Amino acid sequence: MTIRRFSTAVFAAALLTPALAACTGTDTAEPGASATPTASGSAAPDPSGGPTGATVDADAKQALLASTNEIRNGNFKFTMSGGGSTAEGQVHEPSQSAQMKVTLGEAGSDLMVVLDIVHVKPESWVKAEVGGRNAPRLSEIRDVDLSKYQRLDQTKIQNDRNLGFDFDKLDPAGSEVITQSITEVRREGDGSYAGTIDLTKAAEAGSLDDGLVAQIGPEVRTVPFTxxxxxxxxxxxxxIQIADTGEGRAEEVKVTYSDYGNATAAQKPPADQVQEAPEALYSLFR
Structure with a gap:
């Protein structure tokens, strides 16, 4: 039993997977059809080739695209939530460091995993807490001292979206790619926007499971956002709102950014709290 695609970089993939998988079942109704916003203002045909009839308020879209510029500077705090899971952390590019805490599942569930991940270039560490009814089945953790931080071998996590962190791509959620996938948008007030995005055009975002997005049909690929x-x-x-999955509730994945320019450098764990990560730890995430 392993934990796949489970880091802050792909955190929303874990949140979106159950909802989208259910949407690709027998229910052919277009999700969010009753709540899909319509564009207003100086609308023009979507130059990105969105669904037929979709329009984009060019000024509103430009404002959203520009809103992600500051993220590239790599000095902010963030949170992500949805589907009973949470993530929070900070990125501090000036010190080439980042730290995040990811929680998947809840106490009393089949599986709950809490990860404290620290990156101070060129080193990385992770401390894991594993619980839930299925935890004893995770044979990979038997050789891992969960009381310590595990120093990660960079050659084993290079380009690994689970345990690695790419300081050339500083945004864990990939909001720039997501805003570029807008198919419909309207301004709802000062600083507030609503519209739809095409998930297939956002598949490269770190917060989306590109494999799953590739499988979804046209009837569910366009979803509302605010x-x-x-x-x-x-x-x-x-x-991002995912309509009723057939289980009687909708799903929402939310990302927030704050403290632009005011994040702090992540701190290396004390040496007496560190051990070299065993191979079993990497196996847990493959």
Whole structure:
């Protein structure tokens, strides 16, 4: 039993997977059809080739695209939530460091995993807490001292979306790619926007499971979103709504950004709390 695609970089993939998988079942109704926003203002045909009839408020879309510029500077805090899971952390590019805490599942569930991940280039560490009814089945953790941080071998996590961190791609959620996939948008007030995105065009975002997105049909690929910008025009919140999955509830994946320019450098764990990660730890995430 392993944990796949489970890091902050792909955190929303774990959140979106159950909802999208259910949507690709027998229910052919277009999700969010009753709540899909329509564009207003100076609308023009979607130059990105969105669904037939979709329109984009060019000014609103440009504002959303520009709102992700500050993220590239790599100095912010973030949170992600949805489906009973959470993530929070900070990126501090000036010190080439990042730290995040990821929680998947809840106490009393089949499996709960809490990861404390620290990156101080060129080193990385992870401390894992594993619980839930299925935890005893995770044979990979028997050789892992869960009381310590595990120093990760960079050659084993290079380009690994589970345990690695790419300082050339500083945004864990990939909000820039997501905003570029807008097919419909309207301004709802100062700093507030609503519209739809095409998930297939956002498949390269770190927060989406590109394999799953490739499998979804055209009837479920366009989903509603809302966004908020702070007074400086920077993205502060992005929420993607997945319609009723057939289980009687909708799903929402939400990403927030805060403290632009005010994050702090991540701290290396004390040496007496560190051990070299055994091979079993890497196996847990493959």
């Amino acid at each position: 966004a908020r910008l702070d007074p400086q025009g920077r993205l502060s919140e992005l929420a």
